[in-house]
Amino acid sequence: MPEIELAQRIRRLKKEKGAVILAHNYQPPPIQDIADHLGDSLDLSRLASTLPEEIIIFCGVHFMAETAAILAPDKRVILPEPSAGCPMADMITAGDLRAMQLRHPGAVTIMYVNSTAEVKALTDICCTSANVVKVIESVPADREIIFGPDRYLGAWAAGLTKRELHLWNGYCPTHQRIVPDEIRKLRREHPGAVVMVHPEVNPLIAAEADILLGTGGMIRFAGSSDAGTFIVGTELGMVYRLSKLYPGKRFIPASESAICPNMKKITLEKVARSLETLEPVIRVPGPVAEASRSAILRMTQIG
Numbered sequence: 001m002p003e004i005e006l007a008q009r010i011r012r013l014k015k016e017k018g019a020v021i022l023a024h025n026y027q028p029p030p031i032q033d034i035a036d037h038l039g040d041s042l043d044l045s046r047l048a049s050t051l052p053e054e055i056i057i058f059c060g061v062h063f064m065a066e067t068a069a070i071l072a073p074d075k076r077v078i079l080p081e082p083s084a085g086c087p088m089a090d091m092i093t094a095g096d097l098r099a100m101q102l103r104h105p106g107a108v109t110i111m112y113v114n115s116t117a118e119v120k121a122l123t124d125i126c127c128t129s130a131n132v133v134k135v136i137e138s139v140p141a142d143r144e145i146i147f148g149p150d151r152y153l154g155a156w157a158a159g160l161t162k163r164e165l166h167l168w169n170g171y172c173p174t175h176q177r178i179v180p181d182e183i184r185k186l187r188r189e190h191p192g193a194v195v196m197v198h199p200e201v202n203p204l205i206a207a208e209a210d211i212l213l214g215t216g217g218m219i220r221f222a223g224s225s226d227a228g229t230f231i232v233g234t235e236l237g238m239v240y241r242l243s244k245l246y247p248g249k250r251f252i253p254a255s256e257s258a259i260c261p262n263m264k265k266i267t268l269e270k271v272a273r274s275l276e277t278l279e280p281v282i283r284v285p286g287p288v289a290e291a292s293r294s295a296i297l298r299m300t301q302i303g
């Protein structure tokens, strides 16, 4: 079915079923275009709990839909493609974290929201790329900290807070596709462009950047900056999002190959099918949901 007809079918089904479509900033352009709300994973999950609709079609990856289900336990949260996972979130299991906690008894566990519900359930405080510094600073100086799964986000925040962290060795494969030479070449081609990169990149890329920001931060920064051209060091979907928001400005991907294959598993066909069947639902078992909710809420109390 042509894209335009699929989009019409989705809009009709959405109305009939009383559903709302949430989409992450990394989603493919056709999904961004039919979404009711776009944002980063935590903003969308928070939104899920406050929206009037009972049915949430979450266009993103598994841990994001799980977080929405944790924060909105009475709603039906549907992930149109259940195999859309996050390799970084899957790099640490609950068993791995338990073993690390045994090696560092008394340490405070901070986990990036890009982690599974089982891992969050063993966590003291979650964090995002936007509030990681504040979350680390909330821990008394005499307490050790376990941080995961992203070693690059952790190392960057450790440098800013001057704290030593026990880092888990996880990373985002998509952000590792960005390489310094490409950024240098783009800088030469676009003098005056601002290089903004996501803290999930490795230190070689971070060293090339003018500013490190999460996706929400990039949106705010690009909107308020006087600059007209930006080199964007994160997943490619963000370039579409920024270009649509600020058509008068120019956004250039730091790498055309920074594509998250899992984010791209969501298609219009799958969204339409999910609206027809109201499946597959993402469910988080009661005790896991309760414990992981506490770790997320502790983070929101900090900032």
Ligand code: SF4
Pocket: 026, 061, 085, 086, 087, 088, 089, 114, 172, 173, 174, 175, 235, 260, 261, 262, 263
């Ligand atoms: S871009 Fe990286 S961190 Fe985000 S979902 Fe894909 S693999 Fe996970």
